[in-house]
Amino acid sequence: MRFLHPTPGLSGIPQEDAEARSREILQRARIYGEDRTLTDQMMLTRLDSVVNWGRKNSLWPFIFGTACCAIEFMAVAASHFDISRFGAELIRWSPRQADMMIVGGTVSYKQAPILRRIYQQMADPKWVIAMGACAASGGFYDDYCTVQGVDKIIPVDLYIAGCPPRPEAILGAIRELQIRLERQPVRV
């Protein structure tokens, strides 16, 4: 019997109880003489765990790249840093097919309605990473044309510091998002 990423406390059942219950199921199976089949073929887990396991290892990013950060994201996607090691290499250019938006670069007031609309076009569940100083806070562009942080118009899950951030920081943010995803309830 194997447990796939047990996440204690999420569905209200403590981990010990969950293990006890699975032992009970196993016991029952033994009574009916089917233990070999069951232990070989069955895996007990929670819906949350298995769905999140799938989600976190196949994040489909949508790059809302507007400026310098987008060039640095190109480096993340390219051969040296290789974002596919983290299961997030399938970069989608349609918001309908993506679940992780990376806002890389300065967002101007002219761009703002478009960013908001694209965010709304993404299907749930979706996560947003604000990459770099401009996306996080407007950066050093405190002026008449720059939105002072994309969190003024869309919800942001993670901020990455830097102007632009190093590729490792972007990979770190994706790892951080994956860790958070493990603990997230599937039903909202």
Next chain:
Amino acid sequence: MEEKTAAGITGKTWPDVSLEPSTKEFGERIRLDPPVCGLPAFRVQPELLYNAIRFLKENKAYRFNQLTDVTCVDHLQNGQAPARFEIIYNFHSLPTSARLILKSWIAEDDATVDSIHSLYKNANWLEREIFDQYGLRFKGHPNMKRILNHKEFVGHPLRKDYPISKGQWLSEADDLLDELEIRHRLDPKDDDGDRERMTLNLGPSHPAAHGTLRNMVELSGETILYCIPEIGYLHRGFEKNAETHCYNMVIPYTDRLNYCSAIMNNVGYVKAVERLLNIEVPERCRYIRVIMCELSRIMDHLVANGANLVDLGALTNYWYLFSLREKIYNVLEEQTGARLTNSYTRVGGVWADVNENFEPSVRQILKDVPRHVNDSLKLVARNRIFLDRTVGVGAISAEDAVSFGYTGPCLRAAGVDWDLRKVQPYYHYDEFDFDIPVGERGDTYDRIMVRFEEMFQSCRIIAQALDRMPDGPVNIADRRYILPPKEEVYSSIEGMVSHFNLVMRGVRPPAGDVYDATEAANGELGFYIVSDGSQNPYKCHVRPPCFHIYSSFPTLAEGGMIADAIAILGSLNIIAGELDR
């Protein structure tokens, strides 16, 4: 005297031009102005502008066939100025290499100037920009509409009385149908009747739109009839920010103009400021700047060609080219402390001398470049799909290219053998042995191949510069411009005072104008700086090569397929940070 020192800075002075006949023809209404750091300048009355410019363009003696730039200065804070606005035209003659500046005072109450869009094709967008930023109107302009700021913007942000941090939200993006209407009216293309036309929005968030470029196209089948580009999605207020920062504090902002080759912008900017200050950087600094610039040029072309080939579906090239870029990143990071936005130069020198790893690591890069680039070239040079999609696609004639203000690889691809490094050499470029690749047809194929070849030529320049780079200081000794070393600051009162002075008061150039240009990866990167003697530039205008090139995009794309437009767009290498500033 001033002419002589200006010559020393650039190696060669801007070619002189005499306007004797024109002054005879126009009488008192056109007169000589003090030169702009070596560039001849004339003062013209506003009603005479159109005729004077036409004269300059068409007269056989001058042939100023390229409009380098048009900009405007708001003299609200200058009590001496006879009028509020000053419009500044910057011309360039490719046949004679001469340059000329025309200035004119425009009063606020009748802020109208004759449009010159019929003389120079790039004037259309330049005039729209001045209207957008300053509120000057151009008589006879076909489409006097905002270009960088959005349609609901109220006021003109580069006017001195517009507060820098006053942002204005936009409720909904422009549908651009009004501009399409204007195009329908001006040149109605034959309606083929049986097929239905369709308008299609490309961008600004589109895989091949490189982030922030938007085009509204009207299609007949898959053929583009009209193409309306909209820019300004990455307008970040470079010029307004420059007006509120000290001269050295502007350098990080220049990084983010063409962020694919940040150091070239740093060098272009400080070179203009140094020209204004009339200082010359030491020999070693010049060679370091040359090497850094050429490395950046290679990096820029790697991104341009890599991204362009991805757009054409050739993803493998991107892996090959970007792994080379990663190697150059490492060298730049070791020397400057940053991968992408280096901010390496300072007024009067560079941030720090290069370390002992510099030469061996750059020599290794010189070995790597041909290997990676040839790997990529082998994939495309005889590739049938690549040739079908690029040869003859988006061709532009040399004459049109000049009229649109093309510079850099795109101009050379159109068959014009023109490179600032050869024509008006700076930093010993005249002493290096290198060739300028020139195309024949001015199509997408030529633009890509010119960039590939330029990478090899940059390697030649770097190798020679490494051989000749002397020892010695990298910064000038003048304590008014360069921070003293730390031990001097902590141990002597003079050191501390000059440190304090420079940090608190900054570099203070004398009052005056300067225009200086360098050959950046995309073409002529020029800075027009107006100083009023204070620590901030009164006006800092950048002449971005992309802006002029992109204004020709409708001409290139119309009549072709949508897929061709994608190939053309990539080959122009439009960098939004530089386009929108």
